[in-house]
Amino acid sequence: MTTIEKVIEGNYCIGCGICASVNNSIYKIETTKEGRYKAINTDIEGNNELPDKVCPFSSSSLNEDELAEKYFSDIKGINKDNEMGYNLSSYAGYVEEDNYRELGSSGGGVSWLLNSLLEENLIDAVIHVKEGNMDNIFEFAISNNAKELREGAKSRYYPVEMSAVLKKIRDTDKRYAIVGIPCFIKAIRNLSENDKEIKDRIVYYIGIVCGHLKSKNFTSLFAWQQGIHPKDVVNIDFRHKIPSSSAALYSIKITYKKEDKILHKISKPASELYGTDWGLGFFKYKACDYCDDVLAETADVVFGDAWAAKYRKDWKGSNLVITRNKTIDDLLKKGIKKGKLNFDPIGKDIVIASQGGSFRHRRKGLAYRLYKLNKEGVWAPKKRVDLKEAKLDDEKYIKVQNYRMRFLDVVDEYFLEALEKNSFKHFKRKLALPILRYKFLVYGIRGIIPAWTKDLYRFLFKRVNEK
Ligand SMILES: Cc1cc2nc3c(=O)[nH]c(=O)nc-3n(C[C@H](O)[C@H](O)[C@H](O)COP(=O)(O)OP(=O)(O)OC[C@H]3O[C@@H](n4cnc5c(N)ncnc54)[C@H](O)[C@@H]3O)c2cc1C
Numbered sequence: 436m437t438t439i440e441k442v443i444e445g446n447y448c449i450g451c452g453i454c455a456s457v458n459n460s461i462y463k464i465e466t467t468k469e470g471r472y473k474a475i476n477t478d479i480e481g482n483n484e485l486p487d488k489v490c491p492f493s494s495s496s497l498n499e500d501e502l503a504e505k506y507f508s509d510i511k512g513i514n515k516d517n518e519m520g521y522n523l524s525s526y527a528g529y530v531e532e533d534n535y536r537e538l539g540s541s542g543g544g545v546s547w548l549l550n551s552l553l554e555e556n557l558i559d560a561v562i563h564v565k566e567g568n569m570d571n572i573f574e575f576a577i578s579n580n581a582k583e584l585r586e587g588a589k590s591r592y593y594p595v596e597m598s599a600v601l602k603k604i605r606d607t608d609k610r611y612a613i614v615g616i617p618c619f620i621k622a623i624r625n626l627s628e629n630d631k632e633i634k635d636r637i638v639y640y641i642g643i644v645c646g647h648l649k650s651k652n653f654t655s656l657f658a659w660q661q662g663i664h665p666k667d668v669v670n671i672d673f674r675h676k677i678p679s680s681s682a683a684l685y686s687i688k689i690t691y692k693k694e695d696k697i698l699h700k701i702s703k704p705a706s707e708l709y710g711t712d713w714g715l716g717f718f719k720y721k722a723c724d725y726c727d728d729v730l731a732e733t734a735d736v737v738f739g740d741a742w743a744a745k746y747r748k749d750w751k752g753s754n755l756v757i758t759r760n761k762t763i764d765d766l767l768k769k770g771i772k773k774g775k776l777n778f779d780p781i782g783k784d785i786v787i788a789s790q791g792g793s794f795r796h797r798r799k800g801l802a803y804r805l806y807k808l809n810k811e812g813v814w815a816p817k818k819r820v821d822l823k824e825a826k827l828d829d830e831k832y833i834k835v836q837n838y839r840m841r842f843l844d845v846v847d848e849y850f851l852e853a854l855e856k857n858s859f860k861h862f863k864r865k866l867a868l869p870i871l872r873y874k875f876l877v878y879g880i881r882g883i884i885p886a887w888t889k890d891l892y893r894f895l896f897k898r899v900n901e902k
């Protein structure tokens with residue numbers, strides 16, 4: 436059995452579509468009933484060797500360290516770090532020029548850089564994620580000019596796959612920049628190592644930091660709890676900025692159809708909506724629990740959110756940026772000098788403060804998950820973390836990790852039941868006890884006292900003190 440087959444069988448597939456993009460591949464991409472893309476073996480005669488060498492979770496593909504060393508180790512002045520990967524410069528800040536920041540998810544840096552690459556004639560077009568249709572609200576697409584690329588701004592917490600777009604670019608002779616989350620960038624880098632056509636076409640790799648990817652039901656969850664049936668959703672903005680004290684308090688904007696009208700609904704802050712506990716990971720891909728790349732270590736540059744306190748307090752949003760390519764580094768420096776970018780040079784402390792949760796999950800947390808599967812004799816993808824890092828002396832920690840691993844399947848199962856019964860209430864009812872148990876596990880008795888009782892206690896306590 437090849438490791439890509441083990442990836443698919445073990446449900447570690449992220450649905451990136453790289454295996455299916457290979458000429459004569461035996462794989463194709465399908466949507467599962469749980470709303471995720473997944474590769475399936477078509478059982479026809481064809482190529483299984485190359486897919487195995489390019490799948491980001493296969494042991495036969497090059498890992499992030501091996502790839503990064505090829506591309507970045509010879510760059511003059513570059514540093515290497517365990518968490519940040521290779522790095523030339525690190526910044527936090529936002530775009531001053533035009534309305535990139537307003538249109539973007541955080542500081543607007545990704546769209547600004549893509550436009551600069553076009554303007555400087557370093558690329559002819561961009562491969563990124565844009566609006567699709569009602570079946571696939573978002574999909575990988577090609578933008579050929581500034582207007583088209585700006586239409587693709589914003590983060591899409593939604594399944595996307597690359598096989599169709601990669602097939603399209605083979606028939607052109609253009610130079611492209613591609614935007615992707617870390618595992619997708621790793622997958623294309625591996626493909627480019629084995630496929631000259633792809634290597635010649637894709638000339639810049641723009642990474643975006645990734646906490647984890649969600650199934651299509653994450654979109655349905657937001658719609659349904661606000662009284663919009665999942666089948667009526669036309670579009671969703673996962674990062675609708677609201678003037679407030681914090682960039683973390685964004686809302687969800689849903690565009691939906693009602694009879695023959697197209698309407699919009701803007702939610703309260705997303706953090707107050709049901710199902711947004713990122714620790715519990717509603718509708719996460721299982722693969723994301725076996726990922727060790729937070730900062731797209733094989734990308735020429737990576738953009739994320741600067742969640743460190745100093746930057747988070749500006750509701751308009753700020754980027755965290757790490758460069759690994761001299762041309763891109765120079766473009767950003769030129770932008771800073773001309774006042775187009777308001778970027779501060781930052782140290783590792785700000786990077787870690789911005790992505791602390793992801794690092795904990797993908798270092799110690801991952802070491803524990805791998806240790807557990809290893810002990811049970813279950814196959815898991817080969818990762819760069821040392822199993823010795825697993826925290827085995829903390830009973831509560833182990834219980835929380837085990838609980839989170841099981842929770843993924845429970846959420847899927849109850850949501851499918853709710854869809855069948857056409858009842859969102861059913862979903863909440865079925866999850867009430869599992870969520871209560873989780874909160875008790877993590878926070879003890881404090882976690883299960885309803886918020887209103889805490890408010891009442893504070894109110895009464897204040898009255899007593901005032902008397
Ligand atoms: C699934 C996902 C998880 C993320 N998790 C984190 C996190 O945990 N921490 C963090 O700091 N940042 C995370 N980000 C990144 C963050 O949300 C912003 O995308 C990033 O800060 C860039 O913002 P911007 O304003 O510069 O980009 P914009 O100017 O808004 O441009 C965004 C670009 O990314 C492209 N894009 C959007 N979604 C995808 C996708 N799924 N795959 C490929 N390209 C896409 C768009 O087409 C556009 O070109 C995540 C993004 C995604 C898509």
Ligand code: SF4
Binds near residue numbers: 490
């Ligand atoms: S290459 Fe991507 S789509 Fe194919 S099996 Fe691997 S993770 Fe899944």
Ligand code: SF4
Binds near residue numbers: 722724
């Ligand atoms: S967490 Fe890792 S595996 Fe999951 S989508 Fe993000 S980069 Fe890919």
